[in-house]
Amino acid sequence: MIILAIVVLLLIAFLLYIASLPDAFRVERSLEINAASEQIFPLINDFHAWEAWSPWEKADPQVQRSYSGNDSGPGAVYAWQGNKQLGEGRMEILETRPHDYLRLQINFYKPFAAQNTIEFKLENQAGKTVVSHAMFGPSNFMSKLMGVFFNMDKMVGGKFDEGLQSLKAIAEKSSTSAAGK
Numbered sequence: 638m639i640i641l642a643i644v645v646l647l648l649i650a651f652l653l654y655i656a657s658l659p660d661a662f663r664v665e666r667s668l669e670i671n672a673a674s675e676q677i678f679p680l681i682n683d684f685h686a687w688e689a690w691s692p693w694e695k696a697d698p699q700v701q702r703s704y705s706g707n708d709s710g711p712g713a714v715y716a717w718q719g720n721k722q723l724g725e726g727r728m729e730i731l732e733t734r735p736h737d738y739l740r741l742q743i744n745f746y747k748p749f750a751a752q753n754t755i756e757f758k759l760e761n762q763a764g765k766t767v768v769s770h771a772m773f774g775p776s777n778f779m780s781k782l783m784g785v786f787f788n789m790d791k792m793v794g795g796k797f798d799e800g801l802q803s804l805k806a807i808a809e810k811s812s813t814s815a816a817g818k
Contacts, residue, residue: 658781664790665771666797672808674736674759674766680804681739681757683708684715684728690803692796697723724748728755743772751780768804770797 670677680686684704688694697719706714706729716727725747732740739757744750753774760767772793776784783789 655778655781655785658776658784660776661773662776662780662784662789663771663773664793664797665769666794666801667767667769668798668801668805669762670766670768670801670805670808671764672766672811673764674761676811677759677766677768677804677808678736678739679709680807682710682713682730682733682735684713684730685709687715690800690807692799692803693723696720721748749779766808768801770801772797 680690685708688702694700700717700719700723703716704714705716706712709730710733711730713730714727715729717723718725724745726743726745728741728743730739730741732738737759741755742752743755744752751774753772756769756771756773758769758771760769
């Protein structure tokens with residue numbers, strides 16, 4: 638009976654700990670790219686260009702993609718259905734400031750439902766651009782529970798690092814090609 642009481646108390650303490658965790662999360666990474674923001678911005682403002690640099694595109698070669706709304710900028714929509722790693726979801730560009738800022742809403746349907754915000758900020762600094770990629774949103778009880786066992790900052794942040802490196806390679810190659818002409 639004492640062991641059962643201890644187990645129940647530990648379970649209650651664990652659940653209270655989960656409930657006390659922050660109600661929101663933010664994952665962000667930044668990288669300096671040797672290219673002007675005018676060369677980088679089109680790569681993030683048009684979902685058709687994401688296939689070249691986004692690490693999630695490589696997670697499932699058989700992913701089913703669909704595009705709707707505008708070709709780029711506010712109102713552009715990208716939806717996907719993929720394997721277990723990629724899941725199913727939809728992104729829509731909500732706001733842009735050309736060569737400077739992009740905000741979109743991302744909805745995950747599978748494997749878990751979630752709605753978050755993604756931001757890209759581009760800051761020109763002496764012929765280079767610092768690109769920041771962030772995702773943030775609410776953390777419900779299930780998200781908090783999963784966060785105890787899986788480090789979201791490492792998982793998502795690692796993908797952001799990978800994507801920024803790919804973006805850098807493409808933008809710098811394009812910048813070098815444009816300078817050589």
